[in-house]
Amino acid sequence: MISVKPIARHTSLCTVALAVGLLTGHAAGAALPEPREHVLSNGMKVLLVEVPKAPVATVQVWYKVGSRNEVMGRAGLSHMLEHMMFKGTAKYPKGAFDRLIRKNGGISNAFTSQDFTSYFENLAADRVELALELEADRMQGLSLDAKEFQPEREVVKEERRLRIEDDPQSSLVEVLFAQAFMSHPYHWPIIGWFSDLDAMTLEDLQRHYDTYYSPNNATLVVVGDIKAEALLPTIKRLFEPIPRGPNPPPVTVMEPEQRGERRFVLKREAQAPFVIMGYRVPNYTSEDSYALDILESILQHGKSSRLYRSLIYEQKLALAVGAEYGLMQADPGLFYVYALVKPGQKVEAVEEALNREIKRLQAEPPTEQELKRAKNQIEAAYIFQQDSNFRHAMLLGEAETIGAGWQKVGQFVNRIRAVTAKDVQRVARQYLTEDARTVGTLIPLPPRNQQPASASARQLTR
Incomplete structure (x- = not known):
C-alpha cells in the first residue's frame, strides 16, 4: 500500500455537524x-x-x-x-x-x-x-x-x-x-x-x-x-534484546530556492484534460503551516468551498477540483490545486479560473464565515481521527517519526483556532506566487486502438 498522506481529513457535512457539538465537550476538558x-x-x-x-x-x-x-x-x-x-x-x-x-x-x-x-x-x-x-x-x-x-x-x-x-x-x-x-x-x-x-x-x-x-x-x-x-x-x-544499530545517515539535501515558474505537459491516454499547480511551502516547523492548512480547506473542502463553487457550480468549467497540503512532513513540501477539465472547455480557461481564486484570496482575506467553517471542518476531522484507536495511533506515530514529536498532536487544535483571516491572506500572498510554482497539464491521447481525434476534438485540449 502506498500513501503520501495516510491520514485522510475528509468528512461528510452531517459528520462535521455532529463533531462540532463534540468539540465543545472536548474543549471543556474531555481531553x-x-x-x-x-x-x-x-x-x-x-x-x-x-x-x-x-x-x-x-x-x-x-x-x-x-x-x-x-x-x-x-x-x-x-x-x-x-x-x-x-x-x-x-x-x-x-x-x-x-x-x-x-x-x-x-x-x-x-x-x-x-x-x-x-x-x-x-x-x-x-x-x-x-x-x-x-x-x-x-x-x-x-x-x-x-x-x-x-x-x-x-x-x-x-x-x-x-x-x-x-x-x-x-x-x-x-x-x-x-x-x-x-x-x-x-x-x-x-x-x-x-x-x-x-x-x-x-x-x-x-x-x-x-x-x-x-x-x-x-x-x-x-x-x-x-x-x-x-x-x-x-x-x-x-x-530490548534487539541490539541498537548505527545511527542512520541524516537527509541533508536542501532544495534550492525556486527562481521562476516551471511548466510541463504530460501526454497520455486519458478521458479528459487535467490541470495541476504546485507551490513550494513550509512544513510543520513553520507557524504558517496552520494557516496553509486552513487555506487548503477554504479552497477545496465541500461544495461550499471556493474552487467547487466557482469552477464547478458557477462557471461549469470542471468536473472535479481540489487542493492538497500536508503540514506533517519531514521536509518542506508542496501545496497544490487541481481541476479536471469539463468536456467542451479549454485548459487555459480552467487554469485561469484556478489563478483567479488564488489571487482573490491574496487580494482580500476570507470571510469570518469561511474561516469558522474551515476551522470546524478541520477540528471535526481531528476529533474523529482520535476516536479511532488506529487513527489516534497514526497521528502519534506520524508526528513522532517525522521529527515533530507526539506532543504536536495535542497542540494542533489550539494552533488552528489561533489562525486569523489575515494570516490566511498573508500565506496566500507569501507562498502561492508564480515564481514558486510548477504548472502541469495532462493532454489526453485517444486509446491506441482508435483513430486520431479530429481537429475540432483536439482543439479542446489546447
Missing part, C-alpha cells in the same frame, strides 16, 4: 489521554495509550525511513522492503505472520510514505502480545531470499502499473513532484520507477534493512484497551 512515553535501553521509543472503551487495540511500529532516505537510481527501496517484511523469518516462515494474525481475529498491513514506513496489527486487546512478538522478531530476523525477491518485485511493478501507469492523474502528480524538486529526494516516487525496480538487488534491500530497521530508528505505538504499566515489561522482554 483524550496522552501517551505514556518510554525509551528502551536500545533507543526504541514506546508510546502507550490506554483507551478502555472497547476490548480492542492497535499495535504499530514506525520506522524513520521512506523514499526521502533513498538515492538516485534506487527509488522504491523502502516500499519494496515493506513488501519483503512479510516474507518471513527463521522463526516465523513465509505466510506465518498473516496466518497467525488472522487466526487470532486480527488484521495486519503496512504503508510507505516519503518520510516513513509503518506496520500495524488491529486485534483484540488480549492478543496484543502476539503482535508484539511478531514485530520484534522481524525487526531483527528478516529472511531476504532471492526466490522471494524476484516474484515480489514483479508484484510491485504491477502495483505501479495499477496505481500510476493506469491512472492519468496519479501520473501527473508524480511528474509534478519530479519537476518541483530537482535536488531533494521528494523528487522520486515512493513506489519507484521501473528502471530503478529492475536495477534493484537483494544486496540493496539487505543494506537498507541493516541501516534503517533498528530499534533506535523505530517507534512502537500501542493504543487501546491496555494497561500501560502491565504491558511495558512484555515490551522490554521482547524488544
